[in-house]
Amino acid sequence: MNDLLQYAISGLMTGGVIALLSTGLALIFGVMGVVNFAHGDAVMVAMYTALLISTGTAIPGIAIAVLLLPVFMAVGWLLHLVLIGRLAQSVDGRPAERDHDAQLLLTLGLSLILQNAALMIFGSDPRGGGGVQEPIKVAGLVLDPQRLLAFAIALLVSGALFVVLNRTAFGRGLRAAASDPVAAQYCGIEVKRAHRAAFAIGTGLAGVGGALLATFYPIQPFVSLDFIILMFAAVVLGGLGSVPGACVGGLLIGLIQGLGQIFLPLQLQTLTGFLVFLLILFVRPQGIFGKAVRV
DSSP, X not given: OHHHHHHHHHHHHHXXXXXXXXXXXXXXXXXXXXXXXXXXXXXXXXXXXXXXXXXXXXXXXXXXXXXXXXXXXHHHHHHHHHTGGGGOOOXXXXXXXXXHHHHHHHHHHHHHHHHHHHHHHHOSSXXXXXXXXXXXXXXXXXXXXXHHHHHHHHHHHHHHHHHHHHHSHHHHHHHHHHHOHHHHHHTTOOHHHHHHHHHHHHHHHHXXXXXXXXXXXXXXXXXXXXXXXXXXXXXXXXXXXOHHHHHHHHHHHHHHHHHHHHHSOGGGGGGHHHHHHHHHHHHOTTOSSOOOOOO
């Protein structure tokens, strides 16, 4: 029982960071209707950036995560301004089906470019993984302080995003643009600007999550493959486009991953995310917070 609780808590702490990354992915999909395949690679870039900063300076990893938020938000804003936003030409602000396909292929191309650029620059050997720190022992459980702090910061940032989306005029504008772009335009909301803001925020969250992961997770050019399927599973589990659902889904995925270390052999532990993803699609494709609709 003690081992079961130990793995469950460890999985939940990692799941907190997955929840933060999933909320960014869900926000982009919910507002823009676009699946961002480059989201995981933005996390990878953030991890390498955090590693380089921590190696060359004495700035702690948590402070680096805070610093990377505005930097990656600016990068996301520019990416949408220069590339992604130019593919949406529909009058009502919501991309047509062909524009969705073009944006999806563009993000996939960005993913491949970032992965291979990182491979050329940093090589394939894993780096980082955080320094060795004295573990925290509570009631017979051993807690990694880096994971615990990353978990706390991730939930704090996710909570702040929820407040912004539900308690501010800016957040209501984003939700209006996601719900009905035509009506939002009649109300004076610039839908394309809302899309750009959503993409910027989602990329900023990827930057924060990547910096948090760099404090305890090994970094290599294809590390995004370790997390992108987990993020998709969390988004689907919570309900497509639901930011709170993605947060809850991320925590559940982390918990399942942690418990999978007990019940599955080492060779099959990486398949846990795939199995959960497929199970969700079969049992409840609309997710926890989603609603089934007739097509």
